[in-house]
Amino acid sequence: MTTQRIDLAVSTVIFALRPHPRTGDATLWLPLVRRIREPHEGRWALPGGPLAPDEDLAASARHTLERTTGLAPRHLEQLYSFGAVDRSPERVVSIVYWALVRPDEDARAIDGDNVEWFVADEVPELAFDHSAIVQYALDRLRAKITYSPIAYGFLTDEFTLAQVREVYEAVLRRPLDPANFRRQVLATHALQATGAHLTGTSHRPPALYRFDRTQIRPALTFEESR
Amino acid sequence: MTTQRIDLAVSTVIFALRPHPRTGDATLWLPLVRRIREPHEGRWALPGGPLAPDEDLAASARHTLERTTGLAPRHLEQLYSFGAVDRSPERVVSIVYWALVRPDEDARAIDGDNVEWFVADEVPELAFDHSAIVQYALDRLRAKITYSPIAYGFLTDEFTLAQVREVYEAVLRRPLDPANFRRQVLATHALQATGAHLTGTSHRPPALYRFDRTQIRPALTFEESR
DNA sequence: GCAAAAGTGTTTCAATTACACCCATGT
DNA sequence: ACATGGGTGTAATTGAAACACTTTTGC
Numbered sequence: 001m002t003t004q005r006i007d008l009a010v011s012t013v014i015f016a017l018r019p020h021p022r023t024g025d026a027t028l029w030l031p032l033v034r035r036i037r038e039p040h041e042g043r044w045a046l047p048g049g050p051l052a053p054d055e056d057l058a059a060s061a062r063h064t065l066e067r068t069t070g071l072a073p074r075h076l077e078q079l080y081s082f083g084a085v086d087r088s089p090e091r092v093v094s095i096v097y098w099a100l101v102r103p104d105e106d107a108r109a110i111d112g113d114n115v116e117w118f119v120a121d122e123v124p125e126l127a128f129d130h131s132a133i134v135q136y137a138l139d140r141l142r143a144k145i146t147y148s149p150i151a152y153g154f155l156t157d158e159f160t161l162a163q164v165r166e167v168y169e170a171v172l173r174r175p176l177d178p179a180n181f182r183r184q185v186l187a188t189h190a191l192q193a194t195g196a197h198l199t200g201t202s203h204r205p206p207a208l209y210r211f212d213r214t215q216i217r218p219a220l221t222f223e224e225s226r
Numbered sequence: 227m228t229t230q231r232i233d234l235a236v237s238t239v240i241f242a243l244r245p246h247p248r249t250g251d252a253t254l255w256l257p258l259v260r261r262i263r264e265p266h267e268g269r270w271a272l273p274g275g276p277l278a279p280d281e282d283l284a285a286s287a288r289h290t291l292e293r294t295t296g297l298a299p300r301h302l303e304q305l306y307s308f309g310a311v312d313r314s315p316e317r318v319v320s321i322v323y324w325a326l327v328r329p330d331e332d333a334r335a336i337d338g339d340n341v342e343w344f345v346a347d348e349v350p351e352l353a354f355d356h357s358a359i360v361q362y363a364l365d366r367l368r369a370k371i372t373y374s375p376i377a378y379g380f381l382t383d384e385f386t387l388a389q390v391r392e393v394y395e396a397v398l399r400r401p402l403d404p405a406n407f408r409r410q411v412l413a414t415h416a417l418q419a420t421g422a423h424l425t426g427t428s429h430r431p432p433a434l435y436r437f438d439r440t441q442i443r444p445a446l447t448f449e450e451s452r
Numbered sequence: 453g454c455a456a457a458a459g460t461g462t463t464t465c466a467a468t469t470a471c472a473c474c475c476a477t478g479t
Numbered sequence: 480a481c482a483t484g485g486g487t488g489t490a491a492t493t494g495a496a497a498c499a500c501t502t503t504t505g506c
Contacts, residue, residue: 006234006277008319081307083283085282095307160458161459177498178459179458179461182459184494201504202455202504406469408485426477429482430485432484432486433485
């Protein structure tokens, strides 16, 4: 039925928390790939690639992620599909995912060729419409963290409440009241105390918690988490 | 780069409010198209079609809508993209939109061939994965109406507060307190009274309002409204 | 003992809910 | 007059926010 070629690509906005180069505070970072051919040769772009005929959409995103960073995401969710006729010289429809990686995974990250990480709010002008896509992904992440337990996509299996708060503060870019934050998070009943405490902190040892996915109402997405 | 054909289609879940056949209450309806070829011949499916190379995604959804119902939507928004390998015998990636049509438009609806309208919560088993898609669209609509002014996509330019409430009650399937509803809606400052009142109602004439889009914070989507 | 973060208690303020009651029109 | 929904008032409840205060560790 389709007379002319329309290319189908899957790209992914990959978020990880790392210290900000100047302030040292936890901050959102993402990897970009330098384009080695026209159009937009030399520009930075989102990692991605063509969709293989035998590959599900999310699987394609996962493969791209593996290829460019060596990472497996904790949280992977479809963001949006972009298909404006004029977004590229050839007609390309891009299905974009966004992913969250945990610090333990992130530590194992190995940058592929032409891959470099950037502070999410300080990326240069990107190829195609990718700047707008990154901005949209940031907006979505910041909106969604306020009503969905995605913050745990940035955390290892066991964590303190201060670490949860650090994730929220990094994403929302504002300080949160520790006392109220604690109550609100615990009120969701999504955390279970392991009984263990984190030691060696030069102050009172904080309790360790585990995220209990079963206590959460199923979210309104086709998201994929592990 | 792509070695094998992957078809790209755009489908649309089209919502309109019409009286329920049994209770008469305002209810969500949507049009479906009967498939006239395999696979799933004879089954009902979402209206849609292949993406033309010179057509934007939303434009494709709009054309499908025009073709199957003769309608132009008041609100058109991307829902999700479905691309599982096994969702169809041939590999098809579907980008799905959802649309709201207003009663004045709806009154002009002319059903195309093999088109029939169904109560949204009483659709039969559909072709492909379209049943799940309809359910997801319903979930999204019901969630989004609680935090976004999409209800006005179901209303003509001038309306009473009772009509706004009727939309919410139809979508959410529960009665709302008229007094509190009025205050909440007016508190958004999204409505401006026209000064006119609706007459001929056998009770106190309700004031007419107009939706003022400029008073609303820009929503977090690439949605398209007119 | 002191610093520093964990954790608890309490007060204030805003928003939601429930519901009583008055208003303006057609019949 | 009275039925009907439009529209206003208000008390009770709930939840968010601000912040004082106590606890437990390392040094």
